[in-house]
Amino acid sequence: MVRMTRSRSGQTGPNSDQPDGGGTRRRPTGRRPGDSGTREAILDSALSLFADRGFEGASVRAIARGAGVDPALIRHFFGDKAGLFVAAVTSRAPLAEAVGGGLEGSGGGERLVRAYLSMWEDPELGPVLTAVVRSAVASQEAGTRLSAAVVPAASSIAGLRPxxxxxxxxxxxxLFGVAVARYLLCAPPVAELSLEEVVARLAPAVQExxxxxxxG
Structure with missing residues (x-):
């Protein structure tokens, strides 16, 4: 028996969750693999959870739940969680461009330090780098996969020899150690120095x- 429901107009008809006359069930609406914004929603959810929980603590199911998608879509777009991590970071933070651009020409130490720390100071890029650090510290796989994506690209931009x-x-x-002390641990006196002071003191050591x- 088909259960009847009353619409707002007062008319009755078959309940939408019951099979129709042809025996098919109406599919619920929602995100599909081709829907615009699905990939971006996954990347945003991933970055948020990687920053909050680290690589190991951010499960694929939790990331999918935050994006409002089926976990299978993550495998469809990114292969695995490590692939998602690399895509999320590189799509939001221009790490290779900042490192490679900073190393071009002479005096690369100061430009590299300034470019890297300026990303940490940026309100949008800072959380991305927080996700990078927390994930790389907790997971060798995450750090290795990200390094494999960023280092060759940065080296190519800067024209570095092997x-x-x-x-x-x-x-x-x-730079990694300074960033952890300054932005994650907020350890004095490193966190209390101005950006210009940090650049002035750190750049000569990085250049060396x-x-x-x-x-000889």
Whole structure:
């Protein structure tokens, strides 16, 4: 028996959750793989949860729930959670461009420090980098996958030779440590210095690492 419901106009008709005369059930509306904004909604949800819980604490189901999508869509768009992490970070923060651009030409140490710390100071990019740090610290896979995406791109932009990548890695470690102390731990006196003071004091050390040991 088909249950009848009354509409706002007072007319009656078959309940929408019952099969129609052809035996088919009406599908509920919602996001589909091709809907505009679905991918962006997933990226936004992922960044929020990665920043709040870190890589390990942000489950695929929770990310999908925050985006209002089925978890299968995450696999469809990004393959796995690590792929989603890399896509979320690189789509929101121009890490490769900032690092590569900072290293072009002479005096790259100061430009690199300023570009990197300026992203942390930015109200939109800061939360993205928070997600990066918390996830990279908690998950080797997340850090490795992100590094594999960013370092080659930055090296290409800056025109680095293979033997110069070691210096870039050490400089990155310096900047990473300063960012954790200043923006996550808010540790004095690092957090109390102005951006210009940090750049002035840190840039020479970063430049020395980038240059490598002097010949002879």
């Amino acid at each position: 033997e110069e990548l070691g210096g870039l890695g050490l400089a990155g470690a310096q 690492v980038l240059d490598g040991p002097a010949d």
